[in-house]
Structure formats: C-alpha cells, structure tokens
Amino acid sequence: MRTVKLDGERMTNREAAHRYIQEQLDIPSYFGYNLDALYDALSVYDKDLSIMLINKPELIEHLGPYGDRLINTFKDVEKVNRNVGFKVI
Numbered sequence: 001m002r003t004v005k006l007d008g009e010r011m012t013n014r015e016a017a018h019r020y021i022q023e024q025l026d027i028p029s030y031f032g033y034n035l036d037a038l039y040d041a042l043s044v045y046d047k048d049l050s051i052m053l054i055n056k057p058e059l060i061e062h063l064g065p066y067g068d069r070l071i072n073t074f075k076d077v078e079k080v081n082r083n084v085g086f087k088v089i
Helices: 014-025 035-043 056-063 065-080
Strands: 002-007 049-054 084-088
Touching: 002 014, 014 035, 014 056, 035 065, 049 056, 049 065, 056 065, 065 084
Parallel strands: 002 049, 049 084
Antiparallel strands: none
C-alpha cells in the first residue's frame, strides 16, 4: 500500500492545492483543478492508497470553506473506492 501525506500548509490557494494533490497522488495530467475532477480520478483509482492530511488548520486558514469541501471529497471517495483510505492526522 502506498501512503501519501498531504500537507495543508502547502495548499495556499485552490490552484496550488490541486496542483500539489495531483503531484503527490500521481493523478493523470488530464486531472482538472476542481473537486469533481478529483473525485472522478480517485473514485476509480485501482491501487491501494492511504492518504493522510496533516496541518488541517492551515488548510482551512488558506482555503476557508473550500478546504472543508476538499476534505469531504476525500471522505466521499473513501466510501465508494475501497482502494483509497483517508485520514486527518
């Protein structure tokens, strides 16, 4: 299983967040920079993947309510794709 730590401190705005997520999770280059595209890409991810988010307060500080929606997107993916796990640490 591959484990990836996503650092909320590095997600300073929406575009930076999506670019960082794409790089860290090795999502295909056609990945769109929005939550729907993130959900679509991860809901069919076919390898075991554990995603851990660190520095949640900084993520929320940078992104506001969008940060909460981002977290909820990861939680939603976890419900539909048993290959993907998500945890806030």
